[in-house]
Amino acid sequence: MGRSPCCEKEHTNKGAWTKEEDQRLIAYIRVNGEGCWRSLPKAAGLLRCGKSCRLRWMNYLRPDLKRGNFTDDEDELIIRLHSLLGNKWSLIAGQLPGRTDNEIKNYWNTHIKRKLLSRGMDPHTHRPLTPVDGAAASRPAHDEAASHGVVVRRRQQRRDEHGGAAVPRPEPRPVSGPAGCRHADLAPGLPLPPPRPPRRGGVQLPSGRQPGL
DNA sequence: AAAGTCTACAACCGCAGAGCC
DNA sequence: TGGCTCTGCGGTTGTAGACTT
Numbered sequence: 001m002g003r004s005p006c007c008e009k010e011h012t013n014k015g016a017w018t019k020e021e022d023q024r025l026i027a028y029i030r031v032n033g034e035g036c037w038r039s040l041p042k043a044a045g046l047l048r049c050g051k052s053c054r055l056r057w058m059n060y061l062r063p064d065l066k067r068g069n070f071t072d073d074e075d076e077l078i079i080r081l082h083s084l085l086g087n088k089w090s091l092i093a094g095q096l097p098g099r100t101d102n103e104i105k106n107y108w109n110t111h112i113k114r115k116l117l118s119r120g121m122d123p124h125t126h127r128p129l130t131p132v133d134g135a136a137a138s139r140p141a142h143d144e145a146a147s148h149g150v151v152v153r154r155r156q157q158r159r160d161e162h163g164g165a166a167v168p169r170p171e172p173r174p175v176s177g178p179a180g181c182r183h184a185d186l187a188p189g190l191p192l193p194p195p196r197p198p199r200r201g202g203v204q205l206p207s208g209r210q211p212g213l
Numbered sequence: 214a215a216a217g218t219c220t221a222c223a224a225c226c227g228c229a230g231a232g233c234c
Numbered sequence: 235t236g237g238c239t240c241t242g243c244g245g246t247t248g249t250a251g252a253c254t255t
Contacts, residue, residue: 015248016223038240054241055224090243101243106222 013047017056021046025053026061059102066098070107078104078112083126 013021028044034057037050046053059065070078074096081092089101089108096104108123116123 014225087244105244110221
């Protein structure tokens with residue numbers, strides 16, 4: 001409603017960032033500093049909206065980011081903070097130097113939720129699951145773990161129902177290239193965060209999706 | 214070997230609030 | 235004071251890659 005778009009959508013790239021875009025963004029911020037995100041893309045010669053630049057920088061390119069797996073201490077801290085603050089990811093991130101709200105949010109959704117469920121705790125209330133929670137309590141924790149997979153599958157199904165690919169979406173994202181912007185493939189020599197350790201995804205989960213990491 | 218399933222995470226979207234004019 | 239712009243946040247989605255069947 002009358003709200004002006006955050007950027008001109010017609011001439012902006014979407015989806016995964018390329019090495020070159022990353023380099024441009026880093027170079028620009030190194031010289032000019034952060035801020036003024038709206039005008040940054042133009043000034044930096046990027047076909048991105050300011051929002052996207054900010055996100056990329058904050059969550060990925062900032063030199064002070066700490067990459068790598070979360071430690072048990074960090075896990076516990078996140079759980080404690082979440083019990084106090086709820087889904088205030090930015091506040092939680094503020095207590096974990098080098099971690100971003102997006103990273104913590106993702107980590108919460110993929111790991112910690114499961115961890116709490118496997119302990120018989122409700123990830124929302126941080127209270128023991130009661131029989132009243134019925135389904136949740138009796139449901140194996142890995143059901144929750146699999147939920148995203150199920151969601152993904154349903155989306156896939158919907159897409160199929162629409163004849164293969166035509167699930168109406170305002171602006172279908174371009175298929176991210178072969179690992180497109182993922183840092184593993186970023187140009188060497190750039191002051192970028194070190195690559196993440198190999199992903200842990202699924203690896204140690206035997207069939208049946210053992211709950212609780 | 215191929216197909217199916219699931220996880221992890223980067224990136225997007227929409228909204229709310231702060232600040233400026 | 236009200237409207238507009240900008241920034242930041244939280245929720246959601248898409249997909250690469252690992253694993254299982």
